[in-house]
Amino acid sequence: DSFNAFMSLNERAARSALLDIQKALGPFRNERVLAATAVTDMAISSLQRRSVTIYLAPNITDMTVLRPLLTLFVQQVMDLLTREHNPDALPVYFLLDEFRQLKKMDEILNKLPYVAGYNIKMAFVVQDLKCIDEIYGETARHSLLGNCGLQLILGANDQVTAEYASRALGKRTIRYQSETRTLELFGRARRTRVEQIRERDLMMPQEVRQMREDKAILLVEGQRPILASKLRYHAIEPFKTAALASRQNTVPVPDVEMARALPVPATLPDYAVDGPDPRPGRIELDRHEVIDDAAFEASSAENVDAAVSSKERLVVTARKLKSVIAACLSAADMPMNQRISIQDVLAKTIPDPEEVGLD
Template sequence: MSKGYKAVYLIFCAGIAFLVWTLAYGVVLGVIYKDSRILNITITENPFAPLQQVWAYASNPTLQRVTIAALLPAIASAVFAGYLGLRAHENPLGDAAFQDVMGLRRGKWFRKKGHIFGRFGRNVLRAADSRHHLIIGPTRSGKGAGYVIPNALMHEGSMIVSDLKGEIFKATAGYRKKNGSQVFLFAPGSETTNRYNPLDFVRPERGNRTTDIQNIASILVPENLGSENSVWQGLAQQVVAGIISYVLESPYYHGRRNLGEVVSFVNSGVDLQAQIKFIKEKEQNLSKYTVESFNAFLALSERAAASALLDIQNALRPFRNERIVAATEVTDMDIAAMKRRPISIYLAPNITDITILRPLLTLFVQQVMNILTLEHDPNSLPVYFLLDEFRQLKKMDEIMTKLPYVAGYNIKLAIIIQDLKNLDEIYGETSRHSLLGNCGYQLVLGANDQATAEYASRALGKRTIRYKSESRTIEILGLPRRTKVEQIRERDLMMPQEVRQMPENKMILLVEGQRPIYGDKLRFFNTQPFKAAEAYSQSHVPDVPTIEYLPHRPVPALTTEYANDGQQVVEQTILPLPSRSQMHEETPHQAVETYSPSIPAAGVTKQANNRTVNLIVKFPSTGKDKKSAIPPANIDYRIEEVEAKLKPSAERLLKAVNEKVEATSTSLRKRKSYLDIFNATVPDAENIGLMTKVTL
C-alpha cells in the first residue's frame, strides 16, 4: 500500500472518529443530564454543535467530563476502522511487486551520478555501487543506445570496452578525452591502431614468470579436455610456453621479444627438434623451465612431434598476419596505470577477423585483469570492463574465476549478451548460474527465446491473487440462501509470454535485495546530457597512430652470426635469469666435441637414385674452437663437396657388380627357381659314394 493511499485512509478514519464523538457527546448529555437538545441539533441542523458548545463553555466541568467520555468510543471506532483498512493482507503464495516512485526515492535511484540503467518517467535510474551488471537483450533491443553509450560517456575512472563494430569509439572517445581520460584504440588487423605486446607484461620474478608464461600459452593453445587430441594440445601448450620463455631470455632476441618471433620460430622451415637441440647446445645458460620444455619436445618421436607442431601452427595462425604482428610488436599503452589515472581502451578488431583474433582479445582482457588485481588498494581509481558482444570473446575462465572477488579491487564488469543460451553454449549451465549469482544488477531489455523469458519470469517472483465466488441455494419454504467464498491462487508477476511481449520501450531491472523495477528504456539521442556528449565525440574523434611495419628479420638460430658466435654471448636480456651451474668442467688439455643433428634446409639436394645426403654438423663446446663450427649458409656447399668425393667410389662399386654379373651369367633381375637352387647346393648321391652306378 502506497503512502498516499495510507494518508487518505487515515483522514477517512479521523472523520469517522469525529462523527462518532459528536453522536456520543449528544447521547451522554441526553442519558445522564436528560438534555437531548444537542443530539437533535447535531442530527438535524448542525453537526458541529457539540464542538461549538465545548469551545464556548470550555471551563464547564460537566461538559469536560462529557467530552472525555465521548472520546472513548470515537477513538475505539477510529482504531477499528484503521485496523480493517490498513492491515496487511496475508499473501501465503507470494507478494512480488514492482517498486513505485516512493520506493525508488528511498533507494536513491534518482541520483545525479552513477551507472545508468534506464528511466522511470522523467527521472534517470542510476546506481553507484560495486556490484556487477548483466545486460540481456536481443538484436536491436537498445543495448547500445540505452546502456553501453550512456555509461561509456559518463563513467568516471578507467574503462575497457569491447567495440567490435567500432561505433562506441566514435560515439564516446572524444568526450572522454575532453574530460581528462587517455584514449587508446587497439584494433589489430587495421591500418590504424595502438599496440599491445603480451610478452611485455610477463613478470621477471621466479615463479611469477613461469605462471605468466603458462597463462599466455594456455590461451593461445587451449586444451580441450574432452577431445581426443587433448594430449597433443597439452604438449603443444608446453612447447609454446618453452619457446616464449626462450624468446624472453635469449640475448639474441634483445629488442624483438614478441609473439611474432614465437611464430617465426615454429615456422622457420627447418626441423624443429633439430633446431631446438642446436639451440640447447649453443646456449647453455637457458633457464630450467625453458630446458625442460625443450626436452619434453625432443623426447617425442618424429610422428608425435609433427602432430604437436601442427597444433602449435594452427593455434598461432593469427600472428602470421603482418598487421597483427605489427600491432603486437611493442606496447604503447600503460595498462598498469589504469588504477592511478583515467585510461580508456577500446578493443575494436574488424568484425570479419573476429574468429582468428579471438585468442588475442581474450588474452588482452584476462591479462589486464591479472595486472589490475596484483595490488589491493580500496582507494584506487575504479576500472569498468564494458564487455559488449560478450559471446564473441568466447570462453574466458579467468573472468569466471575472478568475478566473485574483483569488486573488492574496485573493478566492475558489465557483461552484455543477447540471451542466456549464449552463456550456456560457452560456459555451461552451472557456470551460467554462478555468473547470474554474481551480477547484482540484471537488466532485461527483451527476450526472443523461451529460456530467457522463463528465467526473467521466475526471477520476478509470484504474487497472491484473491477472487470471490458466490453460490445460491433454495432452502426449506423457498427461502434463498447465498454463500460467498474467497479463494486465493498464485500468479507470476509477469508470465513468460508477457516478458516476450513486453513493449519495446519498456525494460525490467532485477536488483539484488530489492523489488524489481519496471521502467522505460533510455535513448541517449533523445536525452540530455547524453545527446550533446555523443555529438561532441562524433565531431572530435581522437587520432589513432598508423601502424608501423618493421623489416622481416630471420630466426637468430638460422643465421651465420649465430653459428659463428659459439658460446661467447653478451648477456643483454630484459628479463635476467641466474645461470645454470655447469655439470662438467672442461680441462685445458681436453677438447670435448659436441654433435647435433643436421638441420635440413629447404631444398635439400637429392641424387638421381633418390639418395638424400644428410650432413652431421659439429659444434664446438667452447669459444676457442669457433672455426670448427660450420655456418648453416655453407651446408649446401658441403653437401655437394661430400657427394663429389663419394662419386668415384660409387662408380667403382657399380663396375665391380657388373663384372660379377657377367661372370656368373645370371641377371640380378632374374629370380631363381627352387630347382636351380637345389641343383646348385645339394650334391649328387653318386658323387659322394652313396650310390653305385650299375651298367646293364
C-alpha cells in the same frame, strides 16, 4: 618445462600438440598483427594509477583472426590488475559487449568472485542466456549470474531467458472471489461467495517476452525488482541536444596506416644481386629512363654474349676443379710427406677473379 614435456610426448600426441600450437599462433602470420603487437605505448598497470580508456573495436570481418588476441589481452589485463592488492588504486571498469564473441575464458570466471576486492567491476553483455550455456555450460552460467549484483534485462526473445526472468522476479499474492448460485425448495435462490488467496508469477514467461520495447527489468541485489523505462538519449532532453551537438562538431580524423609499409622485394636495389640471375636479354631500366627499340635490341645482344662467355669460362673452371679433385682422391693412399698441402689444393681448385670475369 613446457618444451621438455612436449619432447617427451609420443609421436601421435606430439603431432596433436603441434597442431594446437600452430592454431594458437595463427594470427601472428598476419604482418599487420605482427606490426601492431611488436611495440606498445601504454602500460597496463597504469589503469589503476590514472584515468585511461581502452577501446577494443575490431571489424566484424576481422573477429575470426583477432579473437585469440582479444581474449589474450582481456585475460592479461585481469591477471596484472589482480596480482597485487592496492587499496588506493583507481576503479577499473570492464564493459565486455558481445561477450560471446570472446569465446571461453576460464580465467575470468575463476577471478570473478573476488575482483571486487581489487576495485574492479565487470559488465557482460549477451543476447540471451543460451549464448553463455553454449560456451560455459549451464552450471557456469548460474555461477556467473550469481556474481552479478545488478542484472538488466532489456528484453527476451527465447524461452530460457524469459523463464529465468520470470523466476528471478518472484511471485505475488492475489485474491480470487468466486460466486455460486443454487435454487432451493420453492424456487428460492441461494448465493455462495468464496474468496481464495493464491500465488502468481509477478510476470509470467510470456509476459516477459511480450514486454514493451521501451521497458526494461532491473534486478538489484538486496532490493525489489524494478520495471523501468528505457532512457532514449536521442529523444529525451538534455541528452538529445548533447548528442546532436556531438554529431555536428566531430573532430576530423585523418586516415592513418597503422602497419609499416613494406617495400616490394623486386624494387630493392639488391634484388638482382641476391636473387636469381636475370633472364638473357632482360635489362633493368630506371624509373624515368626511356630508350628506343634499337638501343634495347643492342643491349639485349650484349647481355646474351656476356652470359654465354661467362658460362663458358665457368665450364672450363669446373672441369679443372673436377680433374684436380679426382687426382687428389687417387693419391689419398700416399704417405703424409708426399701429399700436397691444403694451400696447393686451394690454389689449383679456386679460380682467379680474372678467370670468372671479376677483374
